[in-house]
Amino acid sequence: MNIGEAAALGGVSAKMIRHYETIGLLTPAKRTTSGYRVYSDKDVHILRFIKHGRTLGFPIELIKDLVGLWQNQRRTSKRVKELAQNHLRDVEERLRELQAIKQALQDLVNHCHGDDRPDCPILERLATNPDNESDAAGKTGDSKRRHATIRSGRPRK
Amino acid sequence: MNIGEAAALGGVSAKMIRHYETIGLLTPAKRTTSGYRVYSDKDVHILRFIKHGRTLGFPIELIKDLVGLWQNQRRTSKRVKELAQNHLRDVEERLRELQAIKQALQDLVNHCHGDDRPDCPILERLATNPDNESDAAGKTGDSKRRHATIRSGRPRK
DNA sequence: CTTGACCTTCCCATCGTGGGAAGCCCTAGA
DNA sequence: TCTAGGGCTTCCCACGATGGGAAGGTCAAG
Numbered sequence: 308m309n310i311g312e313a314a315a316l317g318g319v320s321a322k323m324i325r326h327y328e329t330i331g332l333l334t335p336a337k338r339t340t341s342g343y344r345v346y347s348d349k350d351v352h353i354l355r356f357i358k359h360g361r362t363l364g365f366p367i368e369l370i371k372d373l374v375g376l377w378q379n380q381r382r383t384s385k386r387v388k389e390l391a392q393n394h395l396r397d398v399e400e401r402l403r404e405l406q407a408i409k410q411a412l413q414d415l416v417n418h419c420h421g422d423d424r425p426d427c428p429i430l431e432r433l434a435t436n437p438d439n440e441s442d443a444a445g446k447t448g449d450s451k452r453r454h455a456t457i458r459s460g461r462p463r464k
Numbered sequence: 465m466n467i468g469e470a471a472a473l474g475g476v477s478a479k480m481i482r483h484y485e486t487i488g489l490l491t492p493a494k495r496t497t498s499g500y501r502v503y504s505d506k507d508v509h510i511l512r513f514i515k516h517g518r519t520l521g522f523p524i525e526l527i528k529d530l531v532g533l534w535q536n537q538r539r540t541s542k543r544v545k546e547l548a549q550n551h552l553r554d555v556e557e558r559l560r561e562l563q564a565i566k567q568a569l570q571d572l573v574n575h576c577h578g579d580d581r582p583d584c585p586i587l588e589r590l591a592t593n594p595d596n597e598s599d600a601a602g603k604t605g606d607s608k609r610r611h612a613t614i615r616s617g618r619p620r621k
Numbered sequence: 622c623t624t625g626a627c628c629t630t631c632c633c634a635t636c637g638t639g640g641g642a643a644g645c646c647c648t649a650g651a
Numbered sequence: 652t653c654t655a656g657g658g659c660t661t662c663c664c665a666c667g668a669t670g671g672g673a674a675g676g677t678c679a680a681g
Contacts, residue, residue: 309658309659310658310659311659320638320639321658322638322640323637323638323639325661326638339646341645341659341660342645342646343646343647343658343659344659344660355591356591359589359590360590361637363565363569363572363590364565367636367637373587373590376584377591379582380582381582382584383580383582384576384578384579384580384582384583385579385580387576387578388573388576388577388578388586391569391572391573391586392573394569395566395569395573398562398565398566398569399566401562402562402563405521405562408555409552409556412548412552412555413552415548416548416549419541419544419545419548420541421542421545422540422541422542423542424541425537425538425539426541427533427539427541427544428541429541429545429548430534430539432516433516433530433534434509434512434513467627467629468626468627468628477669478627479669479670479671480668480670482630483668483669498628498676498677499628499630499676499677500627500628500677500678501629518668523667524667525667
């Protein structure tokens with residue numbers, strides 16, 4: 308089948324399939340003489356695996372590892388569990404951070420009248436509070452987050 | 465003062481100050497004859513405001529609005545509260561999504577022995593589950609998330 | 622006057638995804 | 652058989668917020 312069909316069956320976009328190929332998450336697909344990529348049911352299976360991993364928030368690099376383990380009969384479930392647990396810890400940390408933010412925002416919102424006058428505790432606090440210079444997300448201690456941005460979520464469905 | 469000092473006092477990097485200027489979050493700073501940017505205490509105040517907003521996860525575009533309202537004496541606190549509430553809802557949605565992911569991951573991890581054998585429920589589920597094709601994060605219904613990625617967090621401190 | 626710390630601009634990388642252009646390929650219908 | 656339109660190819664750009672680093676100008680202390 309062509310890339311479009313594989314994409315539809317795998318639940319990912321054709322664009323992403325090509326991308327996964329270039330970054331080495333997928334091995335380069337066979338091509339027809341005219342250059343079209345050709346996929347099998349097995350490939351679709353892998354795509355679904357990847358999709359599922361993404362849905363659970365695994366970064367591509369981890370998914371690469373997971374796929375490797377999946378296809379390696381000599382793997383140990385210990386190794387797989389480790390990867391999942393590491394990711395889980397990551398998720399939990401982000402949860403803590405977001406929860407701290409949510410709390411702070413709720414406090415702000417609760418203190419604002421929200422009327423037609425200009426007085427606004429929200430702005431006042433944003434302006435004054437040099438804030439707990441420490442960490443809005445609580446004591447993460449070390450927290451050498453390699454590449455974190457605020458906007459986030461999940462892949463669109 | 466120069467950009468370095470302003471950055472230190474404002475709690476942001478010099479790099480970011482320049483960036484904020486190019487994207488219009490900050491009005492272009494005055495320059496010395498040699499081209500160095502010059503900042504005042506007022507500018508530092510604004511930087512702290514921005515920093516605080518970022519710490520609370522406000523995206524730059526929203527901070528732009530907040531700064532505008534902050535410096536507009538004819539603002540209404542209602543408007544400010546609206547912005548904060550919108551952001552809060554965003555945060556809450558991401559929290560829900562992350563919590564769903566966390567739950568799913570915990571389930572996976574709990575079912576894996578984590579021993580030296582290759583049998584692994586984690587891999588099996590990732591492989592089979594075409595999964596709740598719907599939405600790992602629960603019924604968001606519409607959910608036209610404009611630009612959401614999985615990896616996330618807060619700005620490093 | 623030299624040295625080193627600071628400043629300038631410019632480009633690249635991250636992470637995962639989408640958009641779109643330019644151009645080739647393939648097939649169904651006239 | 653020709654043609655239209657949809658699918659495919661590659662390539663580049665964008666997002667958001669931030670950091671890294673190069674190449675080069677500036678400034679103040681020694």
